[in-house]
Amino acid sequence: MADGQAFFTGSPLQLEPEQNGSFFSHASHAVIEGGEFTINNQIHCVQAGYEHSAHLTSPALNTLMDHVATSAFHNSAGRFDPPRCHENTRKAVLEEIFHWITQDAAREAWIMWLNGAAGAGKSAICQSIAELCIKKKIPVASFFLSLTDPTRNSTWSIAATLAYQLIQLIPAARHLVLHAIDSNPLIFQLTLDTQLEEFIIKPLRRLKLDGHIPNPKYTFLFIIDGVDECIEDANQVAVINSFAKILAEKDLPLIVLFASRTESQLKMAFNALKVTRILYRLPLDNNYFADDDIHVFLTDCFASVKLTHPMHHLLESSWPTAAVVDEIKRKSSGQFIYASVVMKFVSHPRSHPIRQLDIIRGVRPSGRFTPFAELDALYRRIFSAVYDIDLTTKILAYLIIGRGVPDISDIAWFFGLQAEDIYLAFVDLESLIVCKAHQIRFLHASLPDFLVDRQRSCEYFIDVSTWGTKLAIMWLQNIASGELTGWHPRSFLNILKCAEVTTELCEYFATFNPLQIFDVEHRGVYVSAIHNKKSNKEIEITVPESTMLPHHIRRNALKAGEEDEVFAIPIPALSGLPVGEKVAPPIHHVVPQGLHDLHEVSGIQDEDNEEEELSAEENLDGVGGYIMPVFMNKSSNNIE
Numbered sequence: 001m002a003d004g005q006a007f008f009t010g011s012p013l014q015l016e017p018e019q020n021g022s023f024f025s026h027a028s029h030a031v032i033e034g035g036e037f038t039i040n041n042q043i044h045c046v047q048a049g050y051e052h053s054a055h056l057t058s059p060a061l062n063t064l065m066d067h068v069a070t071s072a073f074h075n076s077a078g079r080f081d082p083p084r085c086h087e088n089t090r091k092a093v094l095e096e097i098f099h100w101i102t103q104d105a106a107r108e109a110w111i112m113w114l115n116g117a118a119g120a121g122k123s124a125i126c127q128s129i130a131e132l133c134i135k136k137k138i139p140v141a142s143f144f145l146s147l148t149d150p151t152r153n154s155t156w157s158i159a160a161t162l163a164y165q166l167i168q169l170i171p172a173a174r175h176l177v178l179h180a181i182d183s184n185p186l187i188f189q190l191t192l193d194t195q196l197e198e199f200i201i202k203p204l205r206r207l208k209l210d211g212h213i214p215n216p217k218y219t220f221l222f223i224i225d226g227v228d229e230c231i232e233d234a235n236q237v238a239v240i241n242s243f244a245k246i247l248a249e250k251d252l253p254l255i256v257l258f259a260s261r262t263e264s265q266l267k268m269a270f271n272a273l274k275v276t277r278i279l280y281r282l283p284l285d286n287n288y289f290a291d292d293d294i295h296v297f298l299t300d301c302f303a304s305v306k307l308t309h310p311m312h313h314l315l316e317s318s319w320p321t322a323a324v325v326d327e328i329k330r331k332s333s334g335q336f337i338y339a340s341v342v343m344k345f346v347s348h349p350r351s352h353p354i355r356q357l358d359i360i361r362g363v364r365p366s367g368r369f370t371p372f373a374e375l376d377a378l379y380r381r382i383f384s385a386v387y388d389i390d391l392t393t394k395i396l397a398y399l400i401i402g403r404g405v406p407d408i409s410d411i412a413w414f415f416g417l418q419a420e421d422i423y424l425a426f427v428d429l430e431s432l433i434v435c436k437a438h439q440i441r442f443l444h445a446s447l448p449d450f451l452v453d454r455q456r457s458c459e460y461f462i463d464v465s466t467w468g469t470k471l472a473i474m475w476l477q478n479i480a481s482g483e484l485t486g487w488h489p490r491s492f493l494n495i496l497k498c499a500e501v502t503t504e505l506c507e508y509f510a511t512f513n514p515l516q517i518f519d520v521e522h523r524g525v526y527v528s529a530i531h532n533k534k535s536n537k538e539i540e541i542t543v544p545e546s547t548m549l550p551h552h553i554r555r556n557a558l559k560a561g562e563e564d565e566v567f568a569i570p571i572p573a574l575s576g577l578p579v580g581e582k583v584a585p586p587i588h589h590v591v592p593q594g595l596h597d598l599h600e601v602s603g604i605q606d607e608d609n610e611e612e613e614l615s616a617e618e619n620l621d622g623v624g625g626y627i628m629p630v631f632m633n634k635s636s637n638n639i640e
Helices: 059-066 091-102 122-135 158-169 173-183 192-209 233-247 264-271 290-308 322-332 336-346 353-361 373-383 389-402 408-415 419-425 447-451 454-460 464-481 489-498 503-510 520-535 551-560 571-575 595-602
Strands: 036-039 042-047 050-055 111-116 140-144 220-225 254-261 279-283 433-436 439-442 565-570 627-632
Touching: 059 158, 059 173, 091 111, 091 122, 091 254, 091 279, 111 122, 111 233, 122 140, 122 220, 122 254, 140 158, 158 173, 158 192, 158 220, 173 192, 192 233, 220 233, 233 254, 233 264, 290 322, 290 336, 322 336, 322 353, 336 353, 336 373, 373 447, 373 454, 389 408, 389 419, 389 447, 389 464, 389 489, 408 419, 408 439, 408 464, 447 454, 464 489, 464 503
Parallel strands: 111 254, 111 279, 140 220, 220 254
Antiparallel strands: 036 042, 042 050, 433 439, 565 627
16 A cells, blocks of 8 residues: 555445544545444445535434435335235236336337326226335325325425435435535525436436436336325426426436326326326226236235134135125125225124124114225315316216216206316316216215215215105206107116106196106006005106007017016006006007107117007906006015
8 A cells, every 4th residue: 555545445434533623633635435434423435435424413314304205205105005916816917017117128208197087996006106116216205195195295204205215225316415405595485497407317317327226127116196185286386397397307327106097187297298198008997907906805805814813713715706796896885995995894703703894795784883984084185176066066966866867968968068077077087987989987886885875975875765756857847848869768768767746846746747758668567567656655656558568569468578678558547547447558559759860879779660550358458457568676675
């Protein structure tokens, strides 16, 4: 070693300065390579010829930690036992994301947007990706947002939290980050763009320039999960734009994985040209066979309950049946949250699993239990952001009570709206309900159950009888107007079944002739609904005698009776004629003018368009006069 030259490597050294406070005051041409040593309670690190230092108890470090949201870490104690992908599920999705992270080819996408419906399992996928990256020694930092946690439901702590994780991954970044705080103590009051510039961009570029990131394939991954959980739409968009700006030059060893619901403001942000140029979209749709994964999850969880639950000795090996598992899978609608909530409730150690499952399925009263509390909280949170809740509720009531009327143009006709009004009514519910190709589809089959249960939905409750009455009156008003563009007889009958009797409703019924509007298939169901209300002394209605239908309708009904029960209703009892008096029906089945057109509009065709001559004897029944068949489903009293 040359005279007067000091060379330090290896373990940290504790050095005391000379009395005059100088360090190596008599040394010249000192060279320090590698290692870490402490001088005056200050850490000095030397790596690859680059020296950096920071106090062990640096005020800047304390300031940084004051702005870190520790509960946003993937391994935070505040997120103990976070959701993660169940073993042997989500394989295709995880493989696609990991391939994007580690791809060897020239990178084209620096941002990935993992998106899907509410409760689709996005957070579980992000958690699994973070853990997989650590296992594979890929540097990863994460920020898991949550609307209900005030420490991680805004943008104020994102830059600091990621910066803290960065200096844990690369100690050489420590001095650079803390220097930015020392240089500008008010930096945490500045914009997110500014914080990311000082805490992320500059340190990464300096580290790359100084050779601390020698491998060009060495890439940092930032995971930002639950962007939609950030308060204020503008803040959500700002996070996306800030990172898009950072990554636009494609010169940083950094990629970002975003995960969120498919909400309108986020769609707009990710559709922006500056983002789409570097974006990889990964929607959690049917291409990834979520139903199969949910079936695996349910099967494994039930097997675990039968093995580990304190009451496992009371469970039959055949419990639950395959049909019950399929029922839960169907109810999940491809979203993991429903299946997860079910299994948490069923597996509760202080409850009987069979009883818990019966409560879930609605075959046993829930009592004091709230099996869907987690799911209900999610639904209510999403509904709280709906701009015009009155309009949205009205349309939802029509969909739920009328059943099976997904065509947007028909719904718009019914309410006297434009089609775009229907789209706008659901713009804030895109993570629960999809409006596409003129159709409306529930992404969660359990959503209607939530909305018609007052205890679960609270202020968003849809009272079936109240709304049934309102909608029935609206139907009759539309029929009276003569404009039947969106006529759906089955929906009207379903609504009528739920309606309460009011004076206004009775007035409309008194002048309503079902033969003028119903096709062959639906007239009997209408008369049955009226008969049921009259027999219950709910309503006094005179059904015109023209509702008596020819024999071939009963013949068609008996064909349907192979699957459905067929009930006979004596029409003279409804038309004011004495029961028992034989009534000769019309010899011909005459279709009123315009009814053929209605068949075309409704999409239901009359199977027997020819006039059919029948003898009086064929059409008379010895009890109560002319008999008309009514179709009702065996398993329910509801009209199908």
